[in-house]
Amino acid sequence: MTFLMESWKVLQTKGFKLIAGILAGSFSYFINFFLAIQILEEFGLNLVWICVNFVGVVLGAIIFIFFSARKDQNIVFLVSLTTLIGSYIGLHLLTQAWLIFVFLSLTGLSLGHIFPIISGYAKEVYIFPQYLGKWQYLTNLVSFILITIYVLLYLKSNTFGQIIFILFLYSVALLAYFLGHNQMHISKNSTSWRKFLKGVKMKKRYWILLLLAGFQISNLFFAAVLIIDNDPIFSGDEFLTNLGTYIIVLFISSSIFAIFAGMLYDSIGRRWSMGLGVIIMGIGIALMVFFIGNIYVYLYISPAIMGIGFTFLIPGATMIVPIELAPKKNYPIQFGINFIIQGTGMSLGILFDYLLMQVITIGENSIIFLFSQVFVYLLMPYIIFQIPETLPSKEELRWQQSVELLLVISDSGLPLYSKVLRKKKFQADLSLTSGVLNGVMSITEAITSRSTLKTIKQKDYCIMLEKGKYATLAVMTEYELTTLRNQMIEFLKEFEEKYEKVLVAWNGDNNLFSSVYRLVVKYFGLRSIFVHRQAF
Structure with missing residues (x-):
């Protein structure tokens, strides 16, 4: 089905x-x-x-x-x-x-x-x-x-x-x-002979x-x-x-x-x-x-x-x-x-x-x-x-079941929107959590001079992060999964396109994002969504 x-x-x-x-x-x-x-x-x-x-x-x-x-x-x-x-x-x-x-x-x-x-x-x-x-x-x-x-x-x-x-x-x-x-936009691309030959050499068996x-x-x-x-x-x-x-x-x-x-x-x-x-x-x-x-x-x-x-x-x-x-x-x-x-x-x-x-x-x-x-x-x-086996693992195939919490964070570190996607009690203050995550990402980028932090791993869970132009999407999950990452990218892209004007001049009113649940259903395939009552 x-x-x-x-x-x-x-x-x-x-x-x-x-x-x-x-x-x-x-x-x-x-x-x-x-x-x-x-x-x-x-x-x-x-x-x-x-x-x-x-x-x-x-x-x-x-x-x-x-x-x-x-x-x-x-x-x-x-x-x-x-x-x-x-x-x-x-x-x-x-x-x-x-x-x-x-x-x-x-x-x-x-x-x-x-x-x-x-x-x-x-x-x-x-x-x-x-x-x-x-x-x-x-x-x-x-x-x-x-x-x-x-x-x-x-x-x-x-x-x-x-x-x-x-x-x-x-x-x-x-x-x-x-x-x-x-419906689809394939972006313009460019390369050089050096990159071309390097790419061929790196994937010899393929x-x-x-x-x-x-x-x-x-x-x-x-x-x-x-x-x-x-x-x-x-x-x-x-x-x-x-x-x-x-x-x-x-x-x-x-x-x-x-x-x-x-x-x-x-x-x-x-x-x-x-x-x-x-x-x-x-x-x-x-x-x-x-x-x-x-x-x-x-x-x-x-x-x-x-x-x-x-x-x-x-x-x-x-x-x-x-x-x-x-x-x-x-x-x-x-x-x-x-x-x-x-x-x-x-x-x-x-x-x-x-x-x-x-x-x-x-x-x-x-x-x-x-x-x-x-x-x-x-x-x-x-x-x-x-060559590597590219069929997804059992965890990838059941990626929806591993997602626990979704949190959209503004560039200033404030929570814009959150949803609990599994029946689980979260005691953390999401305003504080959003600020901490935003700070960790900024510090990591400043210290390492590398791209933005993508994942924070703990013993029983991990937090996957995806940074956009105006906001960052954080998802708490049991496993770091490629399928979930792809859905996060698509979700964040449409979220920013739909709410761009609101995000540019956001006044702190979270009710402006009340319809985001439709995007959650669309990209995370969940029919039963549980609202996090302490989100804001």
Whole structure:
């Protein structure tokens, strides 16, 4: 019930911007991948040229980090999405082969900008880590369904339908974007090469996971492309039809298991869920090895199994874990770095399969080709279990039950508002308590020359502090919890926005804050609030 309530709150407050982000994400690697292969095949070009697109992603992310991140992110998103859609339409309608490389480059550059921004949207929206798996996989389910529809339109020989479908999704994304224009604000960011390289070095294991995840995305599809395109058991005239069948089966399978994967991510943990995905994908590859040359295994059974592994592994490695490990500040830069690494991995996956094909004859030695794919499955589990588990602890999941007292303090150290959130007698004078806390924070900042004090820990409880522009929020709780910290930040932000005029010229009248309880209910999810009678 709580999951549904929180999901409804998210849709009410940030739903339109989230919809725009989901649709933009649907125009990602998968629609992009099939369209690029489709056009290269129709013009008789070597399929390895799809690398132009993935190199474009890397360059786009670099440009985003050092230039576009400093601009208005709403405008960057709109321009990038429009450029992406224009390039897709251009690929469908072009008549000159050289234009393929222009449009593939533009799609890559656009995706290199879009991915960090929609990752930022996800960071802003998914503030409850105990629901992140379910929320992420609901959005993935939408993307999987849209990708399946797009490829089905190709199989129906309906190029016009593909164009209309893309334009329809673009129109909905634009409408959602404008309706939700003010729902989320991704702040401008900037960095330097020194900070950029330092960030990459500090998170080496995490970057290796992203590199291998990117490698696995492209390797999963391009290995299938090469087998379907070169193995004698397939008809050369039906290459795109067979590839379309493979992709549809894979994403139908992914769609069926998406919700279950999200539930598993929020129960057994991120690492074990990703590890399970690696094992399942390995089984899919093994079936192709043991049933070499079996068209039904290649086009139906193997992609169905690999689709299950895909939905467990890839969204977690490329979205859930990166969102949770990203810093609270400057995270668009972090996401830009993510997609530089991931795009590099995808390019390497394409080149690896292509170079391997030059020394192995698909068909006669397909078993060698397939076994060569196994090495990444041996590396992935090791890397996965080197990164920290990001599933919240039991204390995080029950954060509401640990909160005992909420106190809002003015800059002068006087209590503005207080609430007892659990049935417990507090004998302390809150006016004195407010002054003491305010004094401790000021002294700590003056002595250490560091940022404001965040937590005061005692044996049986701790006091979490969050300082704003006009006020400080203090929460007495049993544990110091990340989820609670996020709620405190959001609460204080809205509190100061709503009461800014009152706070600037406050005359000591606490009755001016009598309606704050609505914010308490909103951000701390409590229906039964007990008033502290001695607050003022």
